[in-house]
Amino acid sequence: MHYLRLFLAWLFSIVVCAPLMASDVDYDAVIDELKASLIAEPAKSSEVIAYLKDNSQHLSSEQRARVLTLESNKEMYNGAYEHAFNLLIQAEQLSHSPEIQNSIYLYQATALIAMKKYQGALDAMAKNLDRIEQIDDVTIKMTSYLRLANLYLDLEVYDEVKRYASLAYGLSRETSPKEQCYAQMFLAAGELKLSHYHEAKQLFADTRTFCSEHNIPLIVAMADKGKGTSHLRLGELQQAENLFLSAHSEYKAFKFQLEINDVSSLLAETYLMKQELERAKQYAQQVIDIEDDPSVIGAKKRAFKVMADALALEGAYQQAYRYLDKYLQLREAVIDETKAKAYAYQMAKFENAEKAREIKMLNQDRALYTAQQKVVELERYNESMALMIAIGCSICLVIFGASMFVQKRKYKRISQRDPLTGVLNRGTGQDFAENLFVDVLAHRSVFSVVMFDLDHFKEINDTYGHSAGDWALRRVVDAVSPSLKGRDLFVRMGGEEFAIFLPYADEQAALKLAKQCRAAIEAIQTRPHYSDLSITASFGVCTSVEEDLSLDPLMKRVDMAMYQAKRNGRNCVVMYRSNMTAMPQQANNAVNA
Structure with missing residues (x-):
């Protein structure tokens, strides 16, 4: 009987005290431990996640949101981005805290970038930026800037990486070692991606020293990899090998x-x-x-x-x-x-x-330069491989010849284009137009030409500089091109003068197109680049007649019509009429001024 009473007392203590013991656990501290283990002890993080899931009934909705957010981090380390994104959606539904939602949106953007859903990632970043403005907490701002730097690194916008990393570094220096470690790493990564290898090498070395002193091994591994990449690009192969082997071993600890x-x-x-x-x-x-x-x-x-x-x-x-x-x-x-x-x-x-x-649009010249560099790199690689294969066997000689034929056609296409605007240059455009004109004559149809000239273009160059003139020419081409059909020819005749050759287009169709193009040019938005600048053009239109046996008469007539538009006050469309006369050279120069 005595043992029975002891057993009942023990059972009562288990039933009554277990909830009390659970309530004594500081789950916020456990979640903080999970956050630290993801960086320093990845093997331990799985155990902490399992423990928190087993005790989820004792967690508040905000605590469950934090756990889901940190679990999504672990899934992203393992490459399971879709699962990580689904966990973040669940966390978003649980949390009402600005701080936690700030983290959720940025991690969502990270997962979406990994899944190649870039527009969704930018939308998530936009939500986050709205929230950062309402937060006064410096720590939250630091982490937000760091995550934005990471997202821009994935988006290959490296100047933005350096900008946000610098903001985070300024807030974290000598106050928050972990955030300072991340900021230094992103600054180094930005320099590496911009091919500043000497600067990147030094920054990665500083990052490794600092992060090692503060026990942040994951960033130590990243610093080793980044410094190794800098050595590799500088041709310092032994140092690169040692650092890559070290990073390889360190990453294995994190799986x-x-x-x-x-x-x-x-x-x-x-x-x-x-x-x-x-x-x-x-x-x-x-x-x-x-x-x-x-x-x-x-x-x-x-x-x-x-x-x-x-x-x-x-x-x-x-x-x-x-x-x-x-x-x-x-x-x-x-x-x-x-x-x-x-x-x-x-x-x-x-x-x-x-x-x-407002975020400025990506620099089109930089994108074009990058594309050209990639083409050059590919061309050099193909040529070297073709040479090696030619030495090996006769079959490879055929491959080499084929590749050179392709390259020749590529250069021919490049030579036919105006390098500034991308449309056909004058020589190529008129040759193509002559061929089309002959085809139109053979089918007894009509051929129209639209010619336009930018108004006051010299004043644009004199007032804003030649870079503004180049920018205006590219924007004009961007504005006009959507109105053209596949068979139409768009040609830069020289300077600020363009022509559009319209096979099988009658007078009304040509006039309609010219009016559309004039309106499109007038509607070009010049802000924020050049706030006081306006762009307009004067258009001449001409359609072939039975007596025309080549393009030359049409070009003369459309030129008269265009300069009549100049005389009429510019920014208008004029259809050629037989009573028009050629403009004297002196007046011509005055109109162009």
């Missing part, structure tokens, strides 16, 4: 497979440059064997290139060509992805945390 894959591809490239072909092929094959996924496309592209180069050096040209083909496919996919990011960034407008502002 950070995405970064492990990227470091493996960098090691493959390093060993190729060191002429250690077997090791290069070993690391490249590890990456190639990974299941295809958008998150590993960059690493696989690098691995295929290494494998193609290594096999070519060994004389296995047919195998090298197969790997080269895969590399070129992935390279095209990367270029398409870059274009998608640029388009999403151009389309998105949102407000900054510190002041309301």
